[in-house]
Amino acid sequence: MVNKLTINNDGRLWWLSFIVRGYAQRERVSEQMNEQYPNTSDLDRLYFANDDFLSDDALASWWGTLPPEYQKAIFDAIERERLVTHEDIKRNKGRSLSYEETKMIDDCFDIIKSGGPVALREFVNK
Numbered sequence: 001m002v003n004k005l006t007i008n009n010d011g012r013l014w015w016l017s018f019i020v021r022g023y024a025q026r027e028r029v030s031e032q033m034n035e036q037y038p039n040t041s042d043l044d045r046l047y048f049a050n051d052d053f054l055s056d057d058a059l060a061s062w063w064g065t066l067p068p069e070y071q072k073a074i075f076d077a078i079e080r081e082r083l084v085t086h087e088d089i090k091r092n093k094g095r096s097l098s099y100e101e102t103k104m105i106d107d108c109f110d111i112i113k114s115g116g117p118v119a120l121r122e123f124v125n126k
Contacts, residue, residue, distance in 0.1 A: 019047050022065040075113050082109045 022043055030038030046061045066074070085105055090097055097105075 019043075021067065022047075025065075025067055078109060078112055082106070085109075 026038045026040055
């Protein structure tokens with residue numbers, strides 16, 4: 001899976017580091033809950049038994065494996081992107097955005113921030 005997603009050694013090392021952190025975090029949580037062994041079956045399926053690592057279901061599972069500090073960094077980047085998106089659409093339309101257009105853009109970003117890929121997918125499906 002890692003070899004399919006990357007083309008160079010730096011990328012492979014980043015993914016390997018990312019996967020290792022996911023397992024380490026799961027082990028820390030398991031220790032805090034006084035479990036003898038961490039249940040990593042979901043991580044195993046996600047990283048090693050998944051033919052389509054970039055499917056919606058895989059992305060939803062992947063989001064749940066991110067440490068909170070990574071999720072926060074992603075949310076911060078999303079917030080910066082919100083401003084850029086408003087300006088880009090405004091520039092492309094050649095006019096100010098209406099209240100409804102602004103609200104729709106903000107709603108999409110708020111949904112992403114509230115629940116990651118799962119929330120966005122549910123919003124798009126509705």
